[in-house]
Amino acid sequence: MKILGISGSLRKNSYNTAALRAAQELLPSGVTLEIFDLTPIPMYNEDLEPFPTAVQAFRERIATSDALLIATPEYNHSISGVLKNALDWASCTPDPPCEQKPVAIFGASTGRFGTLRAQLHLREICRALDMLVLPKPELFIAQAEEKFDAQGKLIHPETRQRLQALLEALVTWTQRVKSL
Template sequence: MNDKIKILGLAGSLRNGSYNRAALHAAVKLCPDTASIEVFDLNGIPPFNQDQEDPLPQIVANLKEKIRSSDSILFATPEYNYSVPGILKNAIDYASRPYGDSAWEGKPAAIMGASIGMLGTARAQYHLRQIFVFLNMFALNRPEVMIPNAADKFDEEGNLTDTFTRDRIKELVEALVNWAIKHKKLLQQ
């Protein structure tokens, strides 16, 4: 298996100074040579509307294509009102539609999240895992990367400055690569 593992990175925040976008960009830099991470910007994903499934909005069609051509997905989610943000939920819903044509089917996935609060997006990550059950996605259980007090872990330009967090993100990406390889091997049997 000499092919690089392709990971699609999705940040559930649209904010320019988002700590989750910064964490995702840190993951890109920490990715091992055996893989690559392409970040897809969710800016422009419309609110989910079943009346717009056929044809799908172009940005959603592009997202579904990127999901399908990836070996695994890396989510970086903030926590809004104890759950995943609307933009991420809209992207997930659209890419699972129309019924029977989900791009998420069977994809290995990992989650991380950054928050200015003490829990580091724990509740949002657990809600996202619940969504994975219906989507038949295979969540990597460990390591869990919850980045609390994120304002203290990134500089003004969004660079990750915290060594512990950097090590955890690196460990997560490496585990996701191995998880994707295992799933690829299972599919080849």
């Protein structure tokens, strides 16, 4: 099974990107996770036809993946502009690659709520794009600076276990969806 990981943060030392790297270490057997870098994706503009190269690459990765794993930061009680921009490109016709795509969402922040509000917004956006959002478990990595070391490794045992449970649930969810 192929999962595409998307971090909604462009920061070099992003906790969300670090959490996706941790997910790569915790995957069930037979599952791969590619982390896609959103940096080269231009701002959404319907006048850009055909799709810019970076957008086409993103859409192709979504289309060829069995599921998505999105790690969202929380900026001003919502998702980042870069993540919303990427999802806007992914929703374009023809053939929006995110339709009926299983997706799990989670996020990390230094705040006490661990991206709770951003995840609520992201769930709404994903449902509007006809994505199949994993209902549970939910994972909010709060006070992330205490859960990652200076090199960006997820060192908090309980958070590692919860991330692993999220991954296992995403795999099961994807298998169920694909069997329908």
